[in-house]
Amino acid sequence: MTANTGKPARAIPGQPDMWVLVLFEALVFTAYFAVYLFHRSAHSELFLRSQARLDPRFGTLNTLLMLTSSLFMLRCVQASRAGAIRAAMTSALITGLLGTAFGVSKITEWIRLVHGGSGFTSNEFFEYYFFLTGIHFLHLLIGFVAIGVIACQLRRRERRSQEVVETCATYWHTVDLLWVLIFSLLTW
Amino acid sequence: MAGARADGELILFWTLPVLAAIWVSAFFLFPGFAHPMSPALTAAQVAGFYRDPAHLSLIRSSMILFNWFGVGLVPLLTLLVLQVKRMAHRTPILSYCLLGCAAGGPAVFLVADIFWLLAAFQPGRDPQLTLMFNDLAWMTFTTAVPFLIGQSLIIALAIYLDHPGRPVFRRWVAHFNLVIAAALVPAAFTGLALSGPMAWDGLLPFWLKNTAIAAWIAVMSVVLGRNIYRQRAA
Amino acid sequence: MNAQAKRRALIVWLILSAITLAYLPLDSWVDSQGTYRASSVVTTIAILLALVKARFIFREFMQVRNAPTLLGRLTDLWVLMIGAALLGSYFLGLGHVS
Amino acid sequence: MRSIAWHWRNNPKRELWLAWYATVVFYNIFFIVFFPVTHAQPPPHPGWSDAQVAYWFARSHGGLLAGFAIMFAIAGLTAPQNALIAYSMRRMSVSRAFAYSYLVMYSLSALPGMLLLCVVLSVGALRPGRDPAQLHWLYDFGFLSFTGTMGIFLIGSLVWMLAILLDKNRVMPKWFGYLNLCNALTEVVVAPAWIFRTGVLTWNGLISWWINIAVFGIYTGAFIMQLRNLILREDFGDGPLPSLAEATR
Numbered sequence: 001m002t003a004n005t006g007k008p009a010r011a012i013p014g015q016p017d018m019w020v021l022v023l024f025e026a027l028v029f030t031a032y033f034a035v036y037l038f039h040r041s042a043h044s045e046l047f048l049r050s051q052a053r054l055d056p057r058f059g060t061l062n063t064l065l066m067l068t069s070s071l072f073m074l075r076c077v078q079a080s081r082a083g084a085i086r087a088a089m090t091s092a093l094i095t096g097l098l099g100t101a102f103g104v105s106k107i108t109e110w111i112r113l114v115h116g117g118s119g120f121t122s123n124e125f126f127e128y129y130f131f132l133t134g135i136h137f138l139h140l141l142i143g144f145v146a147i148g149v150i151a152c153q154l155r156r157r158e159r160r161s162q163e164v165v166e167t168c169a170t171y172w173h174t175v176d177l178l179w180v181l182i183f184s185l186l187t188w
Numbered sequence: 189m190a191g192a193r194a195d196g197e198l199i200l201f202w203t204l205p206v207l208a209a210i211w212v213s214a215f216f217l218f219p220g221f222a223h224p225m226s227p228a229l230t231a232a233q234v235a236g237f238y239r240d241p242a243h244l245s246l247i248r249s250s251m252i253l254f255n256w257f258g259v260g261l262v263p264l265l266t267l268l269v270l271q272v273k274r275m276a277h278r279t280p281i282l283s284y285c286l287l288g289c290a291a292g293g294p295a296v297f298l299v300a301d302i303f304w305l306l307a308a309f310q311p312g313r314d315p316q317l318t319l320m321f322n323d324l325a326w327m328t329f330t331t332a333v334p335f336l337i338g339q340s341l342i343i344a345l346a347i348y349l350d351h352p353g354r355p356v357f358r359r360w361v362a363h364f365n366l367v368i369a370a371a372l373v374p375a376a377f378t379g380l381a382l383s384g385p386m387a388w389d390g391l392l393p394f395w396l397k398n399t400a401i402a403a404w405i406a407v408m409s410v411v412l413g414r415n416i417y418r419q420r421a422a
Numbered sequence: 423m424n425a426q427a428k429r430r431a432l433i434v435w436l437i438l439s440a441i442t443l444a445y446l447p448l449d450s451w452v453d454s455q456g457t458y459r460a461s462s463v464v465t466t467i468a469i470l471l472a473l474v475k476a477r478f479i480f481r482e483f484m485q486v487r488n489a490p491t492l493l494g495r496l497t498d499l500w501v502l503m504i505g506a507a508l509l510g511s512y513f514l515g516l517g518h519v520s
Numbered sequence: 521m522r523s524i525a526w527h528w529r530n531n532p533k534r535e536l537w538l539a540w541y542a543t544v545v546f547y548n549i550f551f552i553v554f555f556p557v558t559h560a561q562p563p564p565h566p567g568w569s570d571a572q573v574a575y576w577f578a579r580s581h582g583g584l585l586a587g588f589a590i591m592f593a594i595a596g597l598t599a600p601q602n603a604l605i606a607y608s609m610r611r612m613s614v615s616r617a618f619a620y621s622y623l624v625m626y627s628l629s630a631l632p633g634m635l636l637l638c639v640v641l642s643v644g645a646l647r648p649g650r651d652p653a654q655l656h657w658l659y660d661f662g663f664l665s666f667t668g669t670m671g672i673f674l675i676g677s678l679v680w681m682l683a684i685l686l687d688k689n690r691v692m693p694k695w696f697g698y699l700n701l702c703n704a705l706t707e708v709v710v711a712p713a714w715i716f717r718t719g720v721l722t723w724n725g726l727i728s729w730w731i732n733i734a735v736f737g738i739y740t741g742a743f744i745m746q747l748r749n750l751i752l753r754e755d756f757g758d759g760p761l762p763s764l765a766e767a768t769r
Contacts, residue, residue, distance in 0.1 A: 012493055013485045017695035019493065022484075023500060024702050030504045031731045034511035035720055041465075041515030056446060063442045070483045071435040075428065077485075082424055120715070127719055131712065131727070138708060142701070173483045177476055184472035185508070188448055188464060227646070278756060280610070281535050284603035284623055289596065291627035296635060316651050320658070323643045331592040331639060334630070338596020349535060376592035379585040379642045 013077070014166030022174045025139075029178055032135075033185055036128045043124065050125035051187070053118055058109040059187040062102055063180060069098035070176040077169045080154060081162060088165075089154050095172065096147045103140060106133065132182050136175070143175045197270070197416050200263045204409050207260045210253050217250035219243045224389035227326065227382045234322045235315035238308055247308045255301045258294040265290035268343065268408065271415055276351035285342045293335035300328035327379065330388040333372045336401065340369035343408075361411055371400035434482040441471050465512055473505045536607070536751045539600035543744060546597040549590065550634075558587035560641060562733075563663055563724040567717040570652035573659045577644050584645040588638035595630050602626035605680065605743070608750055611761070612687035622679050625672050632669035637662045667713045667723040674707035689760045696746050703739040706732045 012019065040047045076091035110130070113119070120130040146168035153160040215221050220237065229237075237243060269290065273283040303325035307318050347355065347362035374392035385391040448464050480497040481487045487494070527534060554561040559580045568576070577584070602623060609619040640662040644655050677700045684697030710728045712721035720726040753767040761767075 010488060010490050012489045015694055017693060017698060019496075020695035021698035021702060023496070024699065025705075026500055026504065028702065028706075028731065028735060030507050031734075032727060033504075034507045035726050035731075037465075037508055037512040038515035038518070039720070041512050042518040044519070060442055060446060064439055067435060067438045067442065070479065071431055074431050074483050074485075078424060078427055078431075120712075124719060127716070127721060131709075131721060135705065135709065138705065170484055173479055176483065177479045180475045180479065181472050181504070183442075184445070184468045184475075188445060188468035277535055278532055279535050279607060281539055281600070281603045281607050284606050285539070285599040288599040288602050288623060288627040291624065292599070292630055295628055295631055299631070299636070299639075316654060320643070320650070320654050323646055324639065327643050327646070328639050331589075331642070334592055334595030334635070335599070336596075337593065338599050341596065342599070345538065373593050377586075377589040379589055379646055382646070 014163055014168075014170050018167045018170045022170060022177075025174060025178070029181065032132060033181065036132070036185065039124065039128075046123060047125045050118070050123055050129075053113070053116065054129075054187060055109070055112075056187050058105060059183050062105055062109075063183045065098050065102040065105065066176045066179045069095045069102070070173050072098065073169050073172045076150065077166055080160070080165050085154055085157055085160075089151065092147055092150050092154065096144065099140060099143060099147070099172075103137070106137060106140075129186055132186060136178055136182055139175045139178060143172050146171045194416075194420060197267060198420070200267055201409075201413055201416055203260065204264060207257060207264070208405075210260065211257045214250045214253035214257060217246050217253070219246050224394050225322070225326070226389045227323070227387050231315040231319040235311070235313075235318045238311040238318055238322075244308060244311060248305065251301050251304045251308070255298060258297040258301070262290055262294055264409075264412075265293075265339070267412055267416070268339075271356050271412065272343065272346045274419075275346055275349070275356045276354070277346070277349060282342055282346045282349070286339055286346075289335040289339035289342065293332070293339070296328065296332040296335065300325050300332060303328060326388050330375050330378045330393050330397070333375050333397065336404075337369045337372050337376075340365040340372070340404065344369070356415065357411055361407075364407060365404075368400050368404045371396050431482065434478055438475055438478055441475055444471065462513075462516070466509065469505065469508050469512070473501055476504065477501050532756070533751055533754060536604065536754065539604040539607075540744075540747055540751055542597045542600035543604065543747070546594065546601060547740065547744070549594055549597075553587040553590050557590075558584045558641070560584070560587075560637065560662075560666075563667070563729060564659075565724060566660070566663065566713075566722045568656075570656045573656045574652040577655055577659070578648055581645045581648060584641050588642045591634065591638050595635060598626075598630050602629070604747055608691055608747065609680065609683045611689060611750070611754070611758075612683055612691045613689045614683045614686050618679055618683040622676055625676050625679070629672045629676070632665055632672065634666070637666040640665070663723050664714065667710050667728070670707040670710050674704050677701070677704040677707065689758075690763075691750060691761055692746050696742060699739055699742055703735060706735045 072091045072095040076088045076095060079085075079088035079091060110133075113126070118126050120126060150165050150168045153165050219240075219242075225234070225237065238247065266287070269283050269286045272286055273280065275282075303321050307321035307325065311318065343357075344362040344365040347357050347359060347365075350356055374386065375394075375397040378386060378388045378390075378393040381387045381390070383390075386393060388394060445468065448467065477498070480501070481494070484497075486497050527537075531537065564576050565572075605626070606619040606623040609622060610616065612618070640658050644650070644658040644662070681697045681700035681704065684692045684700065685694060709721075709732055710723075713723040713725070713728055716722045716725070721728045723729065749764055750761070753761045753764055755762060755767070
């Protein structure tokens with residue numbers, strides 16, 4: 001467990017093993033993005049016309065929700081490290097609620113698009129759009145499991161493992177990180 | 189190891205005669221086995237085979253029986269797994285292997301069954317389609333040897349690695365399983381020949397393979413039965 | 423110390439949110455052209471802003487700042503690699519316009 | 521030769537090593553058969569016309585029949601691999617349910633994972649004169665069953681992941697547990713192969729095949745090495761496994 005007084009030692013937050021997932025998934029997504037960008041610049045007319053059918057307010061709102069959830073996740077970790085269980089629990093709860101809001105907003109956007117005639121199979125751009133946002137959504141769902149694990153740890157109070165809390169937090173920030181990249185590439 | 193935990197093993201073992209009866213009757217009911225259908229038949233001949241009113245009910249009933257036989261073999265294979273578990277191994281890994289084969293083998297076999305029944309379900313179909321289903325059935329049936337080869341090799345290995353002083357099965361059973369595994373291998377290569385001894389109605393993929401399976405079931409039943417009785421007496 | 427960390431996190435969040443909102447004028451700039459013409463400048467800016475955000479998330483939210491230097495170097499390398507791959511494939515694709 | 525004989529008689533880990541070598545041999549033969557011999561991988565295009573499919577079958581005729589014949593003969597080698605992975609979970613501090621459910625799932629994995637493709641493409645290659653439309657049906661059946669039925673590999677990876685993350689016996693490193701999650705996610709990415717006939721998400725697509733196969737390759741390499749380490753470290757107890765350095769000293 002990390003010392004919570006004095007100058008903190010330089011330690012990797014959580015299990016170093018989680019960073020294998022973070023860096024690996026970042027690479028896999030980079031590969032997806034590279035394929036997307038290549039085709040986008042080769043067929044820019046179609047992509048830009050389709051992109052214009054996205055409402056940028058959804059993307060912006062989702063990004064703000066995701067960033068804010070990350071902020072509260074960081075607060076949760078800091079509070080747990082300082083032994084403030086109640087504050088940590090509240091932050092974890094807010095993180096989960098913001099994640100839920102993100103999910104709801106995402107689904108709303110999907111439904112709107114599909115009703116507007118832009119589905120998964122409509123054209124090449126929407127193939128990428130639904131694929132990337134869909135696979136990200138899956139990461140978000142796994143993120144809820146991570147929040148659940150944090151909540152279980154916090155309920156154990158003194159017997160909680162700060163390492164597990166931080167590992168799960170790192171995963172949640174990865175979901176944020178991937179979304180920030182998807183947002184920048186799909187909406188613009 | 190013995191005692192209450194072995195209850196019911198004898199009943200499972202004695203399902204064997206029923207199973208054998210199903211198997212033998214299915215084998216002789218199917219009009220394309222006693223004189224196996226050649227892969228060189230034309231589409232019209234194959235369609236004629238399924239359209240023959242004398243054949244149709246025989247094909248259907250035999251394949252339904254075969255379906256039962258395939259799955260019925262699983263409890264008996266599981267009894268073999270338990271014998272392997274009794275051997276003096278450090279790990280349960282060989283019994284895990286055998287359990288995997290016991291599940292995989294019948295599953296592959298059932299696929300062949302589906303294609304035969306599909307061909308017979310509407311014999312009035314375009315002869316080309318009937319020919320395709322017939323090909324799928326015979327290819328699946330004939331090449332469905334990977335898990336049979338696997339389980340023979342695993343049983344042989346398990347016996348070789350058993351305690352030499354107090355073996356569960358005697359060593360000749362291992363040698364026998366190696367011979368059976370070798371006899372099943374040619375069937376995997378049947379796709380390479382449409383006629384001759386390597387075609388699916390030929391000497392090696394049909395007669396040798398099916399005789400090997402019959403011999404394996406017969407011999408393994410006898411040694412398995414002897415073991416179960418001996419272990420109950422102990 | 424805790425209050426200080428909290429304030430730092432809040433500032434980071436404000437910066438990241440501001441960058442997010444900075445994308446909005448980029449969009450209208452594209453649309454004002456009337457036609458859907460690809461603008462390499464917009465895409466490049468969008469990618470660069472995303473990289474800046476990614477590095478902030480790594481260092482501040484994921485607390486790489488307090489982690490051993492190796493992890494810091496590794497994540498920086500990753501940001502560079504992602505950037506190179508994204509810009510590279512984008513400009514490579516421009517050569518294959520169909 | 522003498523040393524092999526000695527290990528055969530005396531090595532207490534001989535069963536584990538046999539299973540491990542079976543795994544290595546299987547993947548090597550699998551690679552040779554599927555890539556250079558049959559050209560079933562990288563997969564041909566799903567958007568082809570009947571005539572193009574017929575031409576593909578005609579061109580790879582002999583390779584398909586010979587290559588898949590080898591697979592029919594050796595596919596039983598998957599059993600030791602699955603048994604070894606199940607054994608790794610049995611050695612962990614988790615319920616036996618993990619090992620058994622993995623074993624059950626993977627006992628059937630060879631069928632959608634490989635054998636259906638082998639049978640169906642063999643039938644396609646069997647008669648060169650078959651109607652191209654039927655060849656096309658066989659072609660679709662083969663590749664869709666091979667690529668599109670990833671449930672076993674998805675759930676299997678998740679079961680292994682959960683066991684590794686919960687384990688207190690240090691049987692597998694935690695990072696490998698997380699790598700299982702990465703692999704599971706790529707098994708989801710192949711699902712759109714049922715929908716698209718062109719693009720990057722088809723059964724031979726840039727994303728659902730090329731990127732996925734890279735992940736799968738890394739994952740397979742990692743688990744083969746981790747199983748090797750497990751055997752080296754195995755002490756046949758039921759507590760935490762010693763580290764590799766301690767075990768091989």
